[in-house]
Amino acid sequence: MMQLTKNVSRAVVAVLAAASLAALPCIPARGEESSQTANVGNVLLGKQPTTNSTNLIDTGMSTVPQVTILNPAAATDGTYADLGDAASTRVNAGDETGGEDNGYAQWNDVYLQYDLGESRSITAVNLYHNGYENAVSTFKQVKVEVSNTADFSQSTVISGPADYEETTATHLAAQKIVPTGGQIDARYVRIWQRGHYIRNTNSSWAGYSNGVQFREIEVLAKLKDSEAPPAQEELHNIALGKTPYVYGLAPTNIEAINDGKMDSNYAVHNSLGLHWLQFEYKNTYRIRKIVVKLEPGTYDSIRVSIASTPSSRGTAVYEHSNVTVGDEPIVVETDMQGSDVRFTVNRNANSPTKYSEVQIWATGSSYDESRAQYVSPESEYDTLAWSDEFNGDSIDESKWNIIDGMANHGAIYNRDAVGITKDGDNSYLAINTKNYGSTQALKQAVGYDDYGTQLNEKKVTWSSGRLESKNKYSFQNGRMAVRAKVNDSQGIWPAIWMLSQDETGHDEIDVLEYLGQDPWTAWTTNHFGILDKNKQSDGKANTNWEAWSQAFHVYEVEWSPERINWYIDGRFVFTSTRGRDDGRDGMHNRPMFPILETQVGDGWVGDVDYSRQNTKQNSDFLVDWVRVYQRADQDQVRFDDLEGLSDAKQFPAGAYRIGSSAATDGLETVSNGSEQWQNKNNFFYGGQPRYETNRVMTKEDAGADQSITWYVPGAKDAHLTAYYQTIYDRYDWSNAANEWHGYSIRSGLNDGANIDFRVETSKDGATWELATVSVVDNYVEDYPAYARTTFDAYSLPEGTKYVRAVFPNLNGVTYSTAAGERLPVLHTDVQLAKATFLQSKEHVNDVEQTDTPGEPTTPDEPTTPSKPAEPTTPTVPSGNTGGNAGTSGSQTGVPSGKPSLPASTVKPFAKAPATTLGKREAAVGEQRHAVGLVQTGAPVIWPVALSALLVTIALAIVLCEHSRREAKSYND
Known part of the structure; x- marks a missing residue:
């Protein structure tokens, strides 16, 4: 199916009669003749077709195409509302090959054939095609043919073959076909077509689709007396x-x-x-x-x-x-x-x-308005691995982190916004969204962690909540189902989703995103790749016959290495394989954790209604349960957030959390503090919460080969998340992220230096083997934030019992700034934040028999040696600058000249890294800041500014000389 069939907005089915009114209070309406009168009705209801198409369609239930007719009952179920592709009957006319006509020249005329059971007096055939609201669709070579023999050896064509065009003005209407003479007797009906051509009215995109697809088909015929039931x-x-x-x-x-x-x-x-x-x-x-x-x-x-x-x-x-x-x-x-x-x-x-x-x-023919009962889909992931039924009196914080104080879009997440609510015998997690009217009233009521940013006083007036199992539970591959009732209205944005435990790239699976102003649409989406590099999303809007907020539904994702499938109430709705085979890890080959939240305003959902009429001012997102299923023998995730060193004995055997069994003396832990290299607000993943305060770095005078060792028998994979200092004066504007993009010191190393982490494995704790590691450089926030880099070691040797992370030797290593300074890499510049392992389930309860592993030996080379590529200096787009005014950045990849960005997006100049160790001086940044004020047209009184500038330059000269002497002393 072409991508447009997934992403173009679907429209309403034709209204079959129009009314004109006369007077109050009782007003008769004049309408068209009904499609089903006392003696004429739709005799196709409940019938299923056959086809001559041999093109298999991927149902999303396996890795290969499976059927020639997708949803064979959908076009004859009497339902005219648009419920998406899953509620349409489809066959394919050929293979889509790309190119100018997408393979259309090689496609065949294909049909859907229906058996009416006996010869009927047919008066009309009504075809409800795609109904795309924002497109002009031309259905190619449409033909309707009838016969009294199944092989159509003798038949009558009552329409076509001819193209039929559906425009934005007529997309609501059925294609109505009436036999010559008003009726014809026949038992079999064939509906032919050869794909369709789509032209998007919102863009210049146009192309062929191989789909022959119908939301509903009616065959109107004279009814027998017995076919007019009293109901x-x-x-x-x-x-x-x-x-x-x-x-x-x-x-x-x-x-x-x-x-x-x-x-x-x-x-x-x-x-x-x-x-x-x-x-x-x-x-x-x-x-x-x-x-x-x-x-x-x-x-x-x-x-x-x-x-x-x-x-x-x-x-x-x-x-x-x-x-x-x-x-x-x-x-x-x-x-x-x-x-x-x-x-x-x-x-x-x-x-x-x-x-x-x-x-x-x-x-009507049926008055059954009951909602579909949930039936768990068939899946290889059928063993309950983790769950929360929310039956207690409070949230189980052994399973969940409650985000407190974080501002996101128009709300501040806080503990008081989440809790357990009772409704008779039922118990639910309630995530409350409430408008406090002003930012000040909100902050006084719930508190605020500013993350170093300023709140938008107009928008941030809401309280909301978020739970996530990060650092407490994650899994790799399986099926997660959540029974929930969303809250809605303009600007309200409840979501069920997952993120990568080791915070790599843009690994995200949205099980549900619900935009409150579009109450009949539930989005299911896969996000993958690296922001500002190769990030992409693949998703679908799933429509319902009533607002999703009217009832509880089960939103579900099945995540395997081959594909990701989504289900709603046990019904398959979407599949994604994009990014799987192109190096972007679209199937997320790393552990992920669940998140439940309600976002408010801004972003994708748009603003709330500030008149307070279209947005509910106080509402709850209710969650009945969360359940994760895996195979009974599936590998398990173990995780260390590096709260301590050599602390393995603090955690019970088989627990999700794991501690290290040994660490060398040259390492020390880092917690949240006021210095740039301590502050939790500089160690984060995108716009996510910043409650992680544990990291490990080498001591200032540590020697080489400092390491942490974990006892992980049966380890399959290992992932290290590390943070690197950013270059304080190097940055450029990212349109993709709509913010300033920074550069890791890894991109500016001198003399071919390498400061990557190594992963080594051992079967006995004495003999070590170097593992093959792949390096993922994530999107880099600009200074003072640290850059996040992930080191992945997959398919560790069979029999592995110990895994250790070896810190890089930083002695004598330098990097260059945009201004050409050579600065030493400090021990605070490289920090390890977390380690994640995938472990064979049969070994998760194994306990180490010795206190510490044996003395380390020089590791053997891996069977297939693979040294990570040396980091290259990113190219900075022309017109943006990351250096001081007037300096040439040609030697470091930073062009000279003023930024070409509008004044509103000119970056406030940062201070250089402050160091308590005397290796760098903050005055460099002060000088840069002063120059920046003049560059960007800040309101400065010129005499004062000039005097201040001269004094600052003089001071900078003195301090720079002092810095060089200190650096020389450090290198010596």
Whole structure:
């Protein structure tokens, strides 16, 4: 399938009749002839097709294509609402090969063939094609053919072959085909097509797709007396007992809207002014009459509409302005097919709308509106490995970290926003989202960890919550299912997702992202690659017949080395294999941890409604349970956050956390502090929480070969996350990240130096072998943040019992700044933050028999030696500068001249790294800062500025000479 079929917005099915209105309170509607009258009906319901297509379609359930017809029952289930590709019947006309026509010239005419069971008097065939809202689709060589023999040895073509075009104006309508003479007798129907051509109206993209796909197909024929069941003739009030979806503020007393009583016990839609609520149905009904009783009074406008998909405004069957409503209800007579009835009412700008009663009288072939029951999908991952049912009285913090004080988009995450809520016998995790009205009130209520940034006082007024199992549980490959009920409304953004435990690249799997202003769409997405280098996303918008927030659903991902599959309520919805085979690790060959949160405003979801009418001011994201399944014999993840050294005995056998069994004397731990090399705000992954404060570095005068050793019998993989100092005066603007991008000192090393970590393995703790390591340079934040680098050692030798990380020898190593300074690499410049291992399950409970491993020996070379490539100096785009004004950066890859960025994005100049060890001087940065003020047009009084500059330059000369002497002394 071409990518557009996944990403182009899907549209509503055609409204089959339009209504015109005359007077109040009872208004008959005039509509088109029904597609199903007393003696004509759809005789294709429930039938499944055959095909001549031999092209196999990948269902996402395995690594190879499996079927010739995808979703064979979808086009004849009587459902007209757009539920995405999973609710369409599809065959392929050929292979997509890329190039100018994507292989179209080699495609075949393919058909779907239906058996009606007996010869019927066919009066029409209605084809509901893709219905893309933002595209013009040309369906190639469409033909409808009928016969009384299965082999079509004798047949009649009632339409085509001819192209059929669906535009943005006609994408709602069915292609209607009527036999010559009005009817034809036949038992078999063939619908032919040869793919389709798509032209996106939002861009210049256009191309061929091999898909022959239908949301619904109707074959209308004369019905026999026995085929007109009483249930289709008897009117039912389908609003009875149905809770409508209310857009905007949470309603009050909503159950009164259909309690069967037209009284003063009102259901209140609390949003002021023009707002709507909607009754949404799984089935399609023939709607005959709508009754609505409102609070008496004058209304600016009232609109009642019917649609076949919930996101549509629908076709109005009642629409009036300046309406005076008395004690009698409004009654609308109509004859229209649809599955959604919307009431859009504006009492006035200062008043909510109050509903006494709503009745919707309709007929249908089925009145079963029950939601699908969850059935676990078939999977190789069928053994429960980890879970939380949230049945206690408080959150189990042995499993979860509660993020406290972090600002993200429009909210501050805090402990008080998460908790356990009880509803009778049921117990749920509740992540509360609440508007405090102002940033100051919010900070006073929940606190704030500023991370060194400034809050947007206009947007950050919300409290919200986030749980994550980082450092407490992660897994590699398996199936994670979460039963949850999302909160919604404009700017509210609940999410279920996973990140890499060792914080590599942009490894992220979104099990669910829900944008509150689009309540019928649940996003499932895979993100991979490195930001600002080769990052990419592959996802799908999954639509539902009702707002996802109306009920609990099970959101699920199955993650294997070959592919990632997503399910909702046990139904397969999407698969991704992108990035698997191109070096970007799209299948995430490293452990990941679960995250539950509600984000607020900004970013992808857009702003909340600052008028406080479309955004619920206080709502809960409810989670019933989280469950992770793996194979019974699956390898397990072990993790050390380096809180201490030689602390293995602190952790029980088989625990997720693991401690090191030995460490050399030349190492020391680092915790959060005020210095740049201590501050947790300089050691982080993107916009993620910064509660990790444990790292290890070499001591100032340590010798070579300092190391940490872990006892990990049966170790399969090892991952080290290290942080490196950034070059304080080297940076450029990243459009991808929309921020300043920095450079690790690894990119500026002199004299061919290498300061990478080594990974070594041993079977006995005495004889060591050098492991093959691959190096991942992650996106680099600019100074003072440290750069994050990951060292991966996969497929460790069989029989491995010990793994050790060997620190680089920093003695005598220097790097160059953008200004050409040669600075020594300090022991604080290189820090190890965490170690993650994948271990054979049969050995996770093994206990080391000796206190420490034997004395280290020189490691043997790996069977296939592989030295990481020397880091290269990144090329800085022309026009941006990372050096001082007037300096030439040609020798270090930094061009001279002023930044070409607009003033609003000119980077505030940073101070040079302050050092308590006397190896660098902060005055260099002060000089750079002063020059920067003049460069960027800062409001400086020129005489004062000039005097300050001269004094600073003089001071810098003295201090630079002192720095050179100190550096010489250090190198000696």
